[in-house]
Amino acid sequence: MNYQILVNKDNPISKEDIQENVLYPIIEREQLFYLDKKVIKQYLKLKSRVWKKTGIIIALDSAYRSIEEQEKIIKEMNQQYGEVYTMQYVSNPGESEHHTGLALDLTIYENGHYLTNNYELESAVSKFQEIYPLLGYYGFILRYPKGKEHITHTPYEIWHIRYVGVKTSKLLKKKHQVLEQYKKKL
Numbered sequence: 674m675n676y677q678i679l680v681n682k683d684n685p686i687s688k689e690d691i692q693e694n695v696l697y698p699i700i701e702r703e704q705l706f707y708l709d710k711k712v713i714k715q716y717l718k719l720k721s722r723v724w725k726k727t728g729i730i731i732a733l734d735s736a737y738r739s740i741e742e743q744e745k746i747i748k749e750m751n752q753q754y755g756e757v758y759t760m761q762y763v764s765n766p767g768e769s770e771h772h773t774g775l776a777l778d779l780t781i782y783e784n785g786h787y788l789t790n791n792y793e794l795e796s797a798v799s800k801f802q803e804i805y806p807l808l809g810y811y812g813f814i815l816r817y818p819k820g821k822e823h824i825t826h827t828p829y830e831i832w833h834i835r836y837v838g839v840k841t842s843k844l845l846k847k848k849h850q851v852l853e854q855y856k857k858k859l
């Protein structure tokens with residue numbers, strides 16, 4: 674997989690890219706997730722650095738999703754959060770970065786459990802913010818940051834991070850850019 678691939682509303686993932694995906698399993702919180710092999714390696718390094726540096730325990734809440742899984746999530750989210758919220762936060766099947774195996778949603782361990790409800794996660798925003806400065810060392814970016822909503826067309830999403838490679842993540846950080854700007858050479 675091309676680590677700088679852009680997948681969004683205007684750039685749905687192609688069938689070829691989905692077929693080329695080479696995914697590996699990782700078990701966390703007694704659940705099975707799949708990600709690109711390199712991303713797993715880098716994620717585990719990030720996790721250990723976050724723990725050492727901040728004392729925060731992070732884990733996967735979502736990783737690779739097939740088109741069918743994305744459809745299922747939309748249905749479940751519609752029931753739990755309503756259609757307005759779901760349309761804002763969840764991409765249409767084919768338009769989600771989760772199809773690449775390069776994107777993952779984080780959760781945090783707090784008060785004896787991992788946060789799974791979106792509202793609980795949002796209330797832990799200050800903890801997530803402690804993690805962000807460490808992402809770049811391992812090739813990750815906060816994919817939908819605050820203040821870039823007009824470019825990403827996605828609301829500030831505190832838990833969704835994306836692997837782009839160390840060189841690109843450092844460049845984006847230096848230039849204060851999101852992936853859309855990098856790809857369009859804005």
Ligand SMILES: [Zn+2]
Binds near residue numbers: 776777778833834
């Ligand atoms: Zn996500």
